[in-house]
Structure formats: structure tokens, C-alpha cells
Amino acid sequence: xxxxxxxxxxxxxxxxxxxxxxxxxxxxxxxxxxxxxxxxxxxxxxxxxxxxxxxxxxxxxxxxxxxxxxxxxxxxxxxxxxxxxxxxxxxxxxxxxxxxxxxxxxxxxxxxxxxxxxxxxxxxxxxxxxxxxxxxxxxxxxxxxxxxxx
Numbered sequence: 001x002x003x004x005x006x007x008x009x010x011x012x013x014x015x016x017x018x019x020x021x022x023x024x025x026x027x028x029x030x031x032x033x034x035x036x037x038x039x040x041x042x043x044x045x046x047x048x049x050x051x052x053x054x055x056x057x058x059x060x061x062x063x064x065x066x067x068x069x070x071x072x073x074x075x076x077x078x079x080x081x082x083x084x085x086x087x088x089x090x091x092x093x094x095x096x097x098x099x100x101x102x103x104x105x106x107x108x109x110x111x112x113x114x115x116x117x118x119x120x121x122x123x124x125x126x127x128x129x130x131x132x133x134x135x136x137x138x139x140x141x142x143x144x145x146x147x148x149x150x
Contacts, residue, residue, distance in 0.1 A: 046070060047113040047121035047129055050088070052096075057103050059148075060096040062111065064088035071114040074145050076105060083145040085114075095148040102145075109145075 005011075049065040050072060064070055069089045074096050075082035081102060086094060098106065111123045112132070120132040 043119065044121070044129060044131075046115035046117075047119075047123070050111065050113045050123070052109075052111050052123065054106055055095075057106060058098045058100070060098070060106070060109065061093055062088065062096055063093040064090060066090055066116075068116040070116060073112045075110050075112060076102070076108050076145075077110070081145055083147055086147050097146050097148050099145075 046066050046068065047070075050062065050070055051065065052060050052062050052074075054060050060074070062072055062074070064072075067090045069087055071085050071087050073083055073085045081099075083096060088094060098109075107125045109125055113121045113123065115121065121129055122132050123129045
């Protein structure tokens with residue numbers, strides 16, 4: 001059956017072709033999104049395996065659970081106090097001491113991690129891990145946080 005607008009079979013064929021294109025575009029978008037998420041997780045993996053926990057109000061432990069070395073630095077917001085950068089080998093744990101005047105600030109402490117690829121990450125006191133694109137230099141004066149070696 002043919003009308004001024006074409007036959008029914010032409011309309012059905014066009015609808016099926018259009019639907020196929022929409023499904024293909026959606027599948028491509030989803031696959032790209034999944035691939036990006038997998039790459040992001042792989043990129044974050046080293047920094048995510050560096051953990052910090054408090055053993056008392058002035059002493060934190062930092063552990064590198066990676067099979068490669070990373071560099072870490074602890075800092076309070078706006079670099080009002082920070083530690084020297086420290087290389088942590090695979091499976092290594094170090095203690096970080098806060099001075100007495102910073103005892104109540106443990107929740108503000110952030111851990112800056114430089115992975116083996118040179119990417120810089122920050123894990124804030126609330127546990128959120130994000131990539132840093134600009135890293136300030138450690139403060140030249142003020143209270144310093146110090147690493148404790150056993």
C-alpha cells in the first residue's frame with residue numbers, strides 16, 4: 001500500500017534503522033563511560049593503597065600497601081604546617097607526630113601522595129581522594145609535622 005508519504009514498509013524500515021542507530025549510540029556511550037571509569041580507577045590505585053590512621057591524638061600511622069614506592073607528605077590546610085616529603089617503600093609503615101599545639105587538628109590533616117608515575121593526589125581528613133594538578137611548596141616557616149622512625 002502506497003500513499004503520498006510512502007509505503008508502510010518504508011516507514012517500518014526507517015523506524016527500525018533509526019532505532020538501531022539510537023541503540024548503537026547508547027551502547028558506544030556506555031562502553032566509553034565504563035572504559036573511562038576503569039582507567040580512572042587504575043590511575044587512582046596507587047594513591048588509594050596509601051592509608052593513614054590515628055593511634056593516639058598526636059600520632060598517625062601511614063602505610064604504603066603498594067608493591068612500588070611512593071612519596072608522601074602530610075599537611076594541614078593552606079600549608080600552615082606540613083611534613084617533609086618521605087619516600088615509603090612497598091609495605092612500609094611510618095609514624096607521623098603532631099606537635100602538642102596541633103593535637104586537636106588531626107581531622108584537618110591531609111596526606112599528599114605522589115605515585116610512581118609522578119601524579120600527585122590528596123587524601124583529605126574525610127577520606128576523599130582526589131588528584132591535584134597544582135601542588136604548592138611546603139611552608140618555609142611555622143610548625144612542622146615530623147616523621148618518626150623506629
